[in-house]
Amino acid sequence: MPRRTVLKAAGLAGASLTLPGFWRQMAVAGAPAPQQVHLQFGDDAARQVAVSWATPAMVGRPRLRFGSASAGFGTEVAAQTRTYVDHATGREIFTHHAVVSGLDPSTAYRYQVLNDGAAPVGGRFETGPAGRAPFRFTSFGDQGVAGQSYGSPYSAEVVGYIEALKPVVHLVNGDLAYADLQQYPGATWDSWFGQIQPSAANRPWMAAAGNHENETGNGPNGYASFLTRFWVPDNGLGELAGYFYAFTVGSVRFVVLQNDDVCYQNAGNFYVRGYSGGRQRKWLEATLAAARSDPAIDWIVVCMHQLVMSSAVAGNGCDLGIREAFAPLFDAYGVDLVLCGHDHDYERSYAVRGVDRASPTLRPRVASTATSVIDTTKGAVHLTLGGGGSIPLNVYGGHQSAAVAKVIVDKGSTLEGDVETEVADWSAVTDPAQAFGFASYDVDPGRPGGKTTITATYYRSSLVPGGPPSVCDRFVLERPRRG
Numbered sequence: 001m002p003r004r005t006v007l008k009a010a011g012l013a014g015a016s017l018t019l020p021g022f023w024r025q026m027a028v029a030g031a032p033a034p035q036q037v038h039l040q041f042g043d044d045a046a047r048q049v050a051v052s053w054a055t056p057a058m059v060g061r062p063r064l065r066f067g068s069a070s071a072g073f074g075t076e077v078a079a080q081t082r083t084y085v086d087h088a089t090g091r092e093i094f095t096h097h098a099v100v101s102g103l104d105p106s107t108a109y110r111y112q113v114l115n116d117g118a119a120p121v122g123g124r125f126e127t128g129p130a131g132r133a134p135f136r137f138t139s140f141g142d143q144g145v146a147g148q149s150y151g152s153p154y155s156a157e158v159v160g161y162i163e164a165l166k167p168v169v170h171l172v173n174g175d176l177a178y179a180d181l182q183q184y185p186g187a188t189w190d191s192w193f194g195q196i197q198p199s200a201a202n203r204p205w206m207a208a209a210g211n212h213e214n215e216t217g218n219g220p221n222g223y224a225s226f227l228t229r230f231w232v233p234d235n236g237l238g239e240l241a242g243y244f245y246a247f248t249v250g251s252v253r254f255v256v257l258q259n260d261d262v263c264y265q266n267a268g269n270f271y272v273r274g275y276s277g278g279r280q281r282k283w284l285e286a287t288l289a290a291a292r293s294d295p296a297i298d299w300i301v302v303c304m305h306q307l308v309m310s311s312a313v314a315g316n317g318c319d320l321g322i323r324e325a326f327a328p329l330f331d332a333y334g335v336d337l338v339l340c341g342h343d344h345d346y347e348r349s350y351a352v353r354g355v356d357r358a359s360p361t362l363r364p365r366v367a368s369t370a371t372s373v374i375d376t377t378k379g380a381v382h383l384t385l386g387g388g389g390s391i392p393l394n395v396y397g398g399h400q401s402a403a404v405a406k407v408i409v410d411k412g413s414t415l416e417g418d419v420e421t422e423v424a425d426w427s428a429v430t431d432p433a434q435a436f437g438f439a440s441y442d443v444d445p446g447r448p449g450g451k452t453t454i455t456a457t458y459y460r461s462s463l464v465p466g467g468p469p470s471v472c473d474r475f476v477l478e479r480p481r482r483g
Contacts, residue, residue: 031117032056034096036193036229038200041169043233045128045249046105049204050231051113052097054193058083059115064098066111069124073112075100084224086186087217093186097231105130123201128168128249131296132445132452132481135250138162140438141173141210141305141341143388145191150178153465154436155389156195161459161469163199165440169249170203171256173341173385174210174305179225180269185215189225206232208256209243210305210341214268221275222268223258232256237279244280246287251445251452253291255335257284257304262325265306265316265408265417273321273411281325288333295483298452299443302330302338309352309364309382311424312399315343317406318422323355323362336376336477337454339439341386345399346437346458348429348473351379361407363422371428373476381477387436387461399430431472436461438469445481452481 034053042048051064062081065073079096086093098113106129114120129135140158144151162170177192179185196205207230214222227242235245243258260268261276291297306319308327330338331353351374352364367379374381405424412418431437437460446452453476460472 031059031115033118034113034115034121036190037113037121037123037197038193039125039202039204040206040231041128041204041233041247041249042099042101043247045169045204045247046130047103047127048099048101049103049125049127050097050099051111052095052229052231053113053121054093054095054190054229055115056094058094060117062096062113062115064100064111064113065120066100066109069108069110073110079113082228084218084228086225087215088183088185091186093225093228095229099231103127106133125202126168130250132251132298134442134444135168136165136440136442137169137171137249138165138167138438138440139171139173139303139339140385140388142175142344142386142390143172143192144178144390145188145195146389148182148188148191150181150390152389152391154461157465158389158436158438158461159196159199161438163202167203167440170199170205171254171303171339172205172207172388173303173339174208175212175341175390176207176210178212178390180212180215185225189229193229206247206254206256206303208303208305209258211260211267214260214270214272216269221272222270235283237283240276240279243276244283248297250443251296251298252443253294253297253300255284255287255291255300255302257302257326259304259306259319259322262321263306263319263408264321264410265319266411267316271411281329284326285329288329288335292333298445298479298482299337299454300333300335302335304338304340306342307340307384308338309349309405309426310343310347310384311402311405311427311430312343312345312347313402314400315345317343317408317419318361320361320407320409323364327362327364330380334377335380336479338380338382340382340384341388343384344386344390345384345435346387346431346472347384347399347427348475349382349426350428351376351381352426353379359422361409361420361422364426366426371475373478376477376479383439385437385439387434388438389436399432399435401427401430401432429473431460434460434463437472448481448483450481451478453478
């Protein structure tokens, strides 16, 4: 009799795997315990949370128990199992996802994840607020795994800093584990999720897939590892589910993109520009239009990996593909804040809207040179936040700002692609001293008829690992409160 049917995750974000009774019994004997526990929000952070975890082998009846923080585990939810075979090693990866809906807003819950024959693993989470309410979120990109190549001591250290800030949600701006560059990709992902579990088991870590999530042989576009290990809100596009998505916390609509679809730079394991056939751009326009027309939404925050703007001398730079496909939609629908990684440093743009039409690189036009309090109805602020811990091999030591920036304008004959240059008059603030750091954002909904604000703080990591971080940059975004 066949052992079972393997359902691979690439393009099957909603797939599940069911064991026949015989194999379910076999899986109980010496069953491994859950590991790599992490949380994600559904489309409405006030009502839906997914608890995800992994096991090193198939297990019987993976499930979640949960209840309010003051009560017992009164509810049990069966988990959906996703699996794929890692192309580099032939190892099968097993992940489990239990989705809980109908929760109460701003409410603390405790939970256990378990399977037959193994001890449960417990944790706690809190749902997001409903409607206009204050909350905090955090972000960084380009993390890596401490103790591995493309990681550093900061890769692990930053997890504790995020947890100390206690955000409602943390955004990871792409390039998570750098598994595509390792001999054992699956083990690298295991290590990364183990590294972030002290925070990610308590609050959702919502990730964008960057170029280093693109892995040879793992799915038609290379993102099977990402799609298998994360449960994210459904974008309604079938085989493209999981690549990009949106969710709401309070009065903020977060939009998470996958930029390899539009980038000219060939920076992954293989070149996948155009894989969505334009469907991501259409989805983005519909998503932004819906958010801007919703009277309950004040803010639109985009999380993605590659950059519209970066003036790092030796970094990846800007990508014309994003400027052509996505940036006009940011302008048209009044996106407020764009969070990126890709270059391993910190840079803040002025508020930008529109482009210099005489520029062959579609250079963004500065709409306001304010740096302390910024009215985002005039334009969006872009942040490069690639200091999550990955060793910046070509920009180590902090941001080396140039009067001109390079813009990747075609695939070209190298990984980097063909390059043009432009005056970087859109660059407002950089950190010349340190490559590593992370950001925190405090949302104040304001009062009816007044303004709502987001206070952003960028923390520079200590120049010596283990030391305390320090405030490097702080600014306020403001816009009229709607409704």
